[in-house]
Amino acid sequence: EKRIDIVIGEKSEKVLEFSLIGVDASLANGFRRVIMAETPTMAVETVFVRENTSQIPDEMLAHRLGLVPIQADPSLFSFRSSQDAATEGDTLIFQLKKSCKDTARATVYSGDMEWVPQGGQMEKMPAVGVVDGEIPVARLAKGQCVDLELHCVKGIGKDHAKWSPATVSYRTRPKIEITSPVTGKDAKRLQECFSPGVISVERVGKKQVAVVADASLDSFSREVERHPDLASRVRQSRVNDHFMFRIESNSWYSAADIFHTAVLVFIEKCRLVRERLSRGKKKGL
Numbered sequence: 001e002k003r004i005d006i007v008i009g010e011k012s013e014k015v016l017e018f019s020l021i022g023v024d025a026s027l028a029n030g031f032r033r034v035i036m037a038e039t040p041t042m043a044v045e046t047v048f049v050r051e052n053t054s055q056i057p058d059e060m061l062a063h064r065l066g067l068v069p070i071q072a073d074p075s076l077f078s079f080r081s082s083q084d085a086a087t088e089g090d091t092l093i094f095q096l097k098k099s100c101k102d103t104a105r106a107t108v109y110s111g112d113m114e115w116v117p118q119g120g121q122m123e124k125m126p127a128v129g130v131v132d133g134e135i136p137v138a139r140l141a142k143g144q145c146v147d148l149e150l151h152c153v154k155g156i157g158k159d160h161a162k163w164s165p166a167t168v169s170y171r172t173r174p175k176i177e178i179t180s181p182v183t184g185k186d187a188k189r190l191q192e193c194f195s196p197g198v199i200s201v202e203r204v205g206k207k208q209v210a211v212v213a214d215a216s217l218d219s220f221s222r223e224v225e226r227h228p229d230l231a232s233r234v235r236q237s238r239v240n241d242h243f244m245f246r247i248e249s250n251s252w253y254s255a256a257d258i259f260h261t262a263v264l265v266f267i268e269k270c271r272l273v274r275e276r277l278s279r280g281k282k283k284g285l
Contacts, residue, residue: 009244016247016255019173028170028243034269035168035262037158041251042070042077042092044162045155050147054108054138061138061146065096066162068110069131069251070152076125077154088119092128092152096137099145108146110135131252165251166258173242174218177235182210186230193224216244 002022009017020028047062054061072092080090094113100106111133121128138146157164176198182190187210191199200213225231247255 014249020243032168039165040074041163041165042072042152044150045153046151048149053144071129071131074154080153094150096148100140106140108138166249170243170245172238174215175237176215180233183207195219
């Protein structure tokens with residue numbers, strides 16, 4: 001069996017960088033798609049418009065609100081079909097009421113959305129709200145107002161982008177080899193051909209020599225190809241089974257939680273594939 005390694009790089013609440021080593025591109029891309037398209041979140045699905053006298057049409061306002069990330073744990077909710085009535089186990093209800101009375105202009109922000117707990121929701125989930133309360137939703141002139149009721153449900157990015165929990169990118173790791181010594185002023189020139197930190201210039205004896213410090217920082221600009229005397233002494237390629245991922249959460253999840261949840265979804269997909277292949281063998285297919 002081929003060994004698969006995961007090496008964690010930068011890690012914060014909303015950002016995670018890691019390397020997936022020992023897989024091919026199909027598996028790496030499959031994992032990226034699981035994160036973006038099959039990790040569930042909560043999002044506004046239905047907007048009931050009681051009043052909207054702003055310049056923004058009802059349907060456009062509803063689309064904007066659908067993209068506001070909701071601060072709620074999706075594991076506490078079940079999926080709801082469009083035919084089912086809303087219950088406290090599958091729906092969060094917010095109200096958005098704002099008017100412009102005393103000033104010439106007013107801005108409606110995502111933070112103006114107020115959660116209206118249903119049944120026992122308050123005891124089960126005390127921290128419900130929006131991820132970012134500073135998202136502008138609409139502008140109101142004097143005398144205008146909005147009065148809306150918002151129903152949020154659980155979903156996945158495969159059905160609509162508003163349920164996608166993060167942006168995810170990956171790239172193969174650059175490989176840079178200096179095939180013959182580059183010294184003196186040429187070493188400095190070579191260093192300037194790459195992203196900062198890729199090439200360092202070190203003193204070896206009485207000479208300044210260019211060495212590869214960290215190839216992973218390279219943006220693959222191929223600037224060195226503009227200098228034939230340097231290009232002939234450098235070989236650039238990629239490590240085809242080494243993928244460098246970056247996850248940026250825009251949802252309730254931390255970046256690490258998204259990674260963990262996506263791994264569980266991926267494992268379940270693999271289990272289903274093995275199960276169906278096993279059934280096919282038994283049937284002689």
